[in-house]
Amino acid sequence: MSDATLLSARGLSLSFGAIRALAEVDVDLWPGEMLAVVGESGSGKTTLLNVLSGRLAPDAGAVWYRDPSGRLHDVHAMPAPALRTLHRSDWGFVHQDPRQNLRMNVTAGGNVGERLMAQGARHYGNIRAQAIDWLMQVEIDADRVDDMPRTFSGGMLQRLQIARTLVTHPRLVFMDEPTGSLDVSVQARLLDLIRTLVSRLKIAAVLVTHDIGVARLLAHRIMVMQRGRVVETGLTDQVLDDPQHPYTQLLVSSVLQA
Amino acid sequence: MKGYNFAYLDEQTKRMIRRALLKAVAIPGHQVPFGSREMPLPYGWGTGGIQVTASVLGADDVLKVIDQGADDTTNAVSIRRFFARTAGVRTTTRTADATVIQTRHRIPEKTLREDQIIVYQVPQPEPLYRLEPSRVETRRMHALADYGLMHVKLYEDISRFGQISISYDYPVMVNHRHLMSPSPIPAFDNPKMHKMPALQLFGAGREKRIYAIPPWTDVRSLDFDDHPFRAIRAPHPCGLCGATDSYLDEVVIDDSGGRLFVCSDTDHCAERRTAGHVGTDGLQEAAE
Numbered sequence: 092m093s094d095a096t097l098l099s100a101r102g103l104s105l106s107f108g109a110i111r112a113l114a115e116v117d118v119d120l121w122p123g124e125m126l127a128v129v130g131e132s133g134s135g136k137t138t139l140l141n142v143l144s145g146r147l148a149p150d151a152g153a154v155w156y157r158d159p160s161g162r163l164h165d166v167h168a169m170p171a172p173a174l175r176t177l178h179r180s181d182w183g184f185v186h187q188d189p190r191q192n193l194r195m196n197v198t199a200g201g202n203v204g205e206r207l208m209a210q211g212a213r214h215y216g217n218i219r220a221q222a223i224d225w226l227m228q229v230e231i232d233a234d235r236v237d238d239m240p241r242t243f244s245g246g247m248l249q250r251l252q253i254a255r256t257l258v259t260h261p262r263l264v265f266m267d268e269p270t271g272s273l274d275v276s277v278q279a280r281l282l283d284l285i286r287t288l289v290s291r292l293k294i295a296a297v298l299v300t301h302d303i304g305v306a307r308l309l310a311h312r313i314m315v316m317q318r319g320r321v322v323e324t325g326l327t328d329q330v331l332d333d334p335q336h337p338y339t340q341l342l343v344s345s346v347l348q349a
Numbered sequence: 350m351k352g353y354n355f356a357y358l359d360e361q362t363k364r365m366i367r368r369a370l371l372k373a374v375a376i377p378g379h380q381v382p383f384g385s386r387e388m389p390l391p392y393g394w395g396t397g398g399i400q401v402t403a404s405v406l407g408a409d410d411v412l413k414v415i416d417q418g419a420d421d422t423t424n425a426v427s428i429r430r431f432f433a434r435t436a437g438v439r440t441t442t443r444t445a446d447a448t449v450i451q452t453r454h455r456i457p458e459k460t461l462r463e464d465q466i467i468v469y470q471v472p473q474p475e476p477l478y479r480l481e482p483s484r485v486e487t488r489r490m491h492a493l494a495d496y497g498l499m500h501v502k503l504y505e506d507i508s509r510f511g512q513i514s515i516s517y518d519y520p521v522m523v524n525h526r527h528l529m530s531p532s533p534i535p536a537f538d539n540p541k542m543h544k545m546p547a548l549q550l551f552g553a554g555r556e557k558r559i560y561a562i563p564p565w566t567d568v569r570s571l572d573f574d575d576h577p578f579r580a581i582r583a584p585h586p587c588g589l590c591g592a593t594d595s596y597l598d599e600v601v602i603d604d605s606g607g608r609l610f611v612c613s614d615t616d617h618c619a620e621r622r623t624a625g626h627v628g629t630d631g632l633q634e635a636a637e
Contacts, residue, residue: 172493179497194501200508201501208504209497215507215573237508 095157097122097263097295103142103152105319112138113149114319122262123293127310127327129300129342135319136299137267143297144184144265145174159262179209183256187268189248192255193240199226199251200236206259225254229284246277250284257288264289264296270305282308303346307331315339356403356436362386366404366559370550373561378523379491380474385557389431394424395453396554398470399431402451405466405550406432411439413447418455418596418613425453444616454517456538458595458617461547463564469532471553474560476520476530496528499571507576516581522569523562531568537580537596542568585610588630590621 100118104111112135120126128136141147143154145166154166158181166174178184186192193202203222204212212218223233229250231243240248249269256264269285270278286309289296300306306313306327313330315323315338323336334340354360362384369383388396406412412432416424420442428451429440441447444457451468461467477487480498490496499520506514519536523529531539532551542549542562549562562568572578583597588609598613609630612618 175493175495179495197501197505198508201505204504205497205501208500209495213500213572213574215504216575218504219508 095122095161096120096155097124098143098154098156098297100143100154101152103139103149103154105138105142105147105149111319113142116152116316116319116321118143118297118314120263120295120297122295124312125289125296125298125310127298127300127306127313128316129303129306129313130316131342132301133318134316136301136316138319139316140265140267140297140299144178144182145169156263179206180259181262183259183261183264185252185256185264185266185269187271189240189245189252192252193248195240198237198239199231199243202240202251203255203258206255210259221258222254225258226251228288229254230280246273246281249273249281253285253288257292257294260292262295264294266296266298268300269298270300270302278305285309303331303342315342353435355408356406356432356438357389358386358400358403362400363404366400369559370401370404370561373550373559374548374563376527377562377566378521378527378529378560380558380560382557383559385554388554390427392555393472395428395451395470397552397556397559398451398453398468398554399428399552400554401468401550401552401559402428402432402449403436405468406436406438406449408436408438410448411441411446413441413444413450413616414452415450415455415457415614415616416453417598418457418617419615421615442616443620454533454535455596455613456534456541458612458614460541461545463546465547467545467547467549469534469549469551471530471532471551471558472555473518474530474551474553474556474558476518476528491527494526496522499528500573503571503573503576507573513572513576513578519578520571522571524566525569528571529560529562529568535581535596536570536578537582539568539570539578540580544568583610586628587612587618587621588628590618590626591628592618592621592626 096119098120103113103116105113116139128139130136142149148167156164156166200219200222203225204218207218223236226236227233231247231250240251270281298309310327313327314321317338323330323339331343334343365384369381373381388399414425414429416422432438433440444459449466453470475487480502481487503513517535518530518533519539521529521531521539531542544565546564548564551560570578586593587595587597589611592612595612595614595617597610600609600611602609
């Protein structure tokens with residue numbers, strides 16, 4: 092692994108009134124790496140994701156992103172157009188609820204093609220071919236390309252969202268509980284799909300989840316959060332097999348053993 | 350006319366509108382907000398256009414007003430008479446004689462000149478409003494030139510109908526920067542906007558927006574490389590003057606399926622007939 096980080100954050104703090112959502116959080120993410128952020132609900136996981144992706148400004152601290160040419164950018168000091176460009180090219184965001192990200196009154200093909208067109212693709216045939224290609228990569232039949240997302244099942248919607256996000260080959264993807272709203276069998280397939288795609292395309296990802304099993308399956312490294320603080324961080328297997336912090340021990344022991 | 354200021358509006362209002370117009374000309378295609386006034390006609394009948402016209406009209410100007418290309422429809426006649434009474438300006442139906450042309454839904458067939466101004470009545474200035482309901486968001490999209498969404502609409506059209514199905518109010522890119530609604534003119538008229546010698550002004554009264562295209566500005570209709578923009582025209586010659594290159598209206602003439610295709614630009618058609626051009630239905634009309 093190279094020593095140049097893709098994304099790093101130092102001393103992130105954010106309070107909502109009296110609630111400390113983030114307290115002195117440091118994050119480092121290397122290219123091609125998957126980092127899981129786990130913790131109970133209300134521990135600041137989603138807030139951290141929003142701050143890292145520049146959607147929410149922290150009270151203190153900074154987030155640095157290294158672009159393909161090696162230059163560092165302060166995500167929160169970036170001009171809005173540059174951040175927007177980043178969000179629709181180099182970065183991707185996968186929401187827990189795919190309806191937040193998808194356009195429900197636009198066909199599956201149009202949904203997948205939107206990021207391409209936003210980047211300036213102006214050849215209908217190519218856009219459509221790429222959309223079909225991506226639908227097949229996320230295991231949706233090619234003949235569903237002209238169907239509306241509202242005719243899709245929950246798992247298909249989530250896969251469509253992933254296709255829409257990955258079509259521009261982002262280097263960094265933020266995922267907010269991507270399997271949260273799905274039933275167990277669909278979850279397993281989706282996790283398998285995410286793992287395959289991420290490792291094949293060498294995408295770095297920050298994955299927020301409350302499910303230790305998801306973290307163990309997907310992540311290289313893991314960060315455990317409690318009340319806005321990072322209480323433990325390290326390689327996934329190391330943290331989960333030999334938890335040091337009492338909260339992590341509680342979290343690991345509360346998972347049902349299969 | 351006694352009791353009224355020249356061209357109906359008071360001078361402070363005209364000043365405010367002219368300032369908005371200057372701003373609009375400086376940023377081609379950008380929508381400038383303005384304090385739209387109550388006018389003595391209902392919203393949707395050209396309150397925006399009439400305010401812009403009132404602000405640019407001078408005593409020496411010659412005004413032409415068209416509605417769907419015609420000089421003799423209610424909207425055109427009443428607005429023309431309104432300015433004849435409140436400003437005392439000369440009016441005309443001849444495109445070549447006019448210095449200011451207010452229009453609804455058409456651009457005259459005759460090429461406009463540098464000394465002419467065309468004022469469009471605009472019902473909805475925001476080209477993205479059917480796609481993105483939030484004005485905050487569309488303003489941000491304009492600011493960042495983030496127009497992928499408009500192409501999604503075109504993509505959807507092609508995947509559903511095999512072609513881009515927008516026949517009027519076809520979105521254009523002005524000066525390679527701003528996405529703009531050309532007002533509900535037929536897509537047939539879009540190419541006329543490109544590098545037009547005349548100044549083009551757009552007024553939306555209910556939506557309180559003014560925008561403009563300065564003379565000789567690039568105006569491109571959005572399209573795909575493999576589905577280029579096409580100007581659609583009914584495949585007939587004009588029944589009265591025989592023109593094969595003008596935009597046609599379809600007129601139902603009886604209750605047994607009879608149809609007549611005539612130029613929608615009445616001045617253009619009349620001029621051609623005076624010059625001796627006759628269509629297939631033209632002689633019949635003369636005989637009646």
